[in-house]
Amino acid sequence: MLPIIAYWALSMVYHYIDVYDLFPQYRLHTPAEVLKRNHVSRWEVVRDVILQQVIQTIAGLAMSYLDPQECLGKEEYDVAVWAQRIRLLQRALPRMLALVGIDAMGLAKTLSINGHTILGGVLAGGRYPGLTQTTILENGVEAIVPAFAGWELTTASFIYWYFIPAVQFIWGVCVVDTWQYFLHRAMHMNRWLYVTFHSRHHRLYVPYAFGALYNHPVEGFLLDTAGTGVAFLTARMTIRQSMWFFTCSTIKTVDDHCGYAFPWDPLQHFTSNNAAYHDIHHQSWGIKTNFSQPFFTFWDHLLETQWRGDVRLRYERGREAAQRKLDGTAVQEHGVKGETVTTPARVSSDEPADTNARSRLRRKTATFDGLKGAKHGVTSSVL
Numbered sequence: 001m002l003p004i005i006a007y008w009a010l011s012m013v014y015h016y017i018d019v020y021d022l023f024p025q026y027r028l029h030t031p032a033e034v035l036k037r038n039h040v041s042r043w044e045v046v047r048d049v050i051l052q053q054v055i056q057t058i059a060g061l062a063m064s065y066l067d068p069q070e071c072l073g074k075e076e077y078d079v080a081v082w083a084q085r086i087r088l089l090q091r092a093l094p095r096m097l098a099l100v101g102i103d104a105m106g107l108a109k110t111l112s113i114n115g116h117t118i119l120g121g122v123l124a125g126g127r128y129p130g131l132t133q134t135t136i137l138e139n140g141v142e143a144i145v146p147a148f149a150g151w152e153l154t155t156a157s158f159i160y161w162y163f164i165p166a167v168q169f170i171w172g173v174c175v176v177d178t179w180q181y182f183l184h185r186a187m188h189m190n191r192w193l194y195v196t197f198h199s200r201h202h203r204l205y206v207p208y209a210f211g212a213l214y215n216h217p218v219e220g221f222l223l224d225t226a227g228t229g230v231a232f233l234t235a236r237m238t239i240r241q242s243m244w245f246f247t248c249s250t251i252k253t254v255d256d257h258c259g260y261a262f263p264w265d266p267l268q269h270f271t272s273n274n275a276a277y278h279d280i281h282h283q284s285w286g287i288k289t290n291f292s293q294p295f296f297t298f299w300d301h302l303l304e305t306q307w308r309g310d311v312r313l314r315y316e317r318g319r320e321a322a323q324r325k326l327d328g329t330a331v332q333e334h335g336v337k338g339e340t341v342t343t344p345a346r347v348s349s350d351e352p353a354d355t356n357a358r359s360r361l362r363r364k365t366a367t368f369d370g371l372k373g374a375k376h377g378v379t380s381s382v383l
Contacts, residue, residue, distance in 0.1 A: 003250040004053050004244055010313045011210035014258045018208065026260045028279050028315075029206045033322040036329075040203040048200075052213050052220040059225050063232075067239060075160070082156035083148045089124030097123070118149055166237040172245050173295050175231035181299040183223055185291045204257075207275075207282050212257035224253075252294040253327055273297045280307045285314055 017023060021031075029037075096105035105124045112120035121128040132148040148156075187198035197219040204211045213220060228249055232242045255267045256278045268274035273292055280286035289307040292300045300306040 003246045004057070006247050007041055007049075007053070007213070007254055008210070009252050010254045013207035014254075014260070023260065023262070025211075026262050027261050028183045028276060030322065032326040033319060034208065036322040036325040037205040037318065038203065039178060039205070040200075040214070043206070045211045048215065048217075048297060049210060049213045051217055052215060052224070055217060055221055056225050059221070059229065063229060067232075079153065079156045079160050080148070082159050083152045086152050086155055087148070090122055091113065093123065094125050097236065109279055112206050117172045118151065121149065165237075168237050168241060172228075172235045174236065175234055176227050176249060177292065177295050177299065179227035179230060180223055180293050181291050183227070184293065185305070187223075187290070188288060202282065205282055205284070207257040207259055209254050210259045212253045213223055222240070249294060272298050280311060283314065283318070286311075291374075309324040 018031075018034075070204040097104040103123070108122075108124035110120075111117075111123065118128070121131075128146070128149055130148055131147045132144050135143055135145050137143055184198075187193045197216040200216045200221070201214060204214060213224065215223065228246055232245065235241075235245075237245060252267060255265065256273065256275055258275050259279070260267060261274070261276045264303065265274075268276075272292065273296055277290055277297065278293060281290040286307050289305055290297075290300060291305055292298070297306065
């Protein structure tokens, strides 16, 4: 449930920002573009997102049958297994030192006499005769058995609780990025795949947060559900790890579709794949570039599918076209109601209308070289 809760909670934060127009200077698009450029209603987006989340939940329940049986004390047992592996590695230390002419056993004896018993035990191949513990055998007999050194248990705990989960998380990120890049790219390069499945997602020329998972159900399963499932299985994550991995992936996907270039958002600066980067892919002129999602962009760099060049004028043209459509709709509505429509003032021949419009729109939304802006002309209540 946590990825679904995170998806809608973060989406509603961005939706609140949209509706109340809180940070217009960081918008990637004007409200006029949201109204006139998108080819799908918000109700349809919500419906398809919920359908995909239902499919994800069913897939998650099905995968739960592959989970190992939960046991009490498993964490302590696994830490002890790693401590045992560390002890076995120490067995090879005397032979390795002998290869370079060092008498490990003699050095270990000297260190033990001088009070460095632990270091002496390490050099002796993990032999600690003074470390024992009392345990109860299966037949009920109390016995004294060897014990692990404190440093062995501390190192084993670090490996189990931090190092291994970090490696698994990084592996999962690499698997998801690789899976989504190549499948996403195939969806664009193959006409049948694009028309049949992926074109639905690109009805959102102006992405917004809760449209992040707006996909064809088949594409949503293949691209998102199956991709993260493969990452989870190959990384051999625990249930706890998978919970956070799926949630982080969801949050990153929502943030990449939020439509804002916030300078203080750590998710937009931790990697080069952010809302501004992915928004280029949603434009008609950038649709064959920037395939990477949701974390890093190394595949775009490696295979040279990253957008290169200035995007400022291209964004301004889109804003101008959307504003003209909105103004034309307003004129038509006023005409139908029988109201008088005033003719726009003429623009001096020394100052072309196109230049005036671009200068005006440049001040209304975020730019890509400083994110400066001011209030845009369309009220946020239209959302």
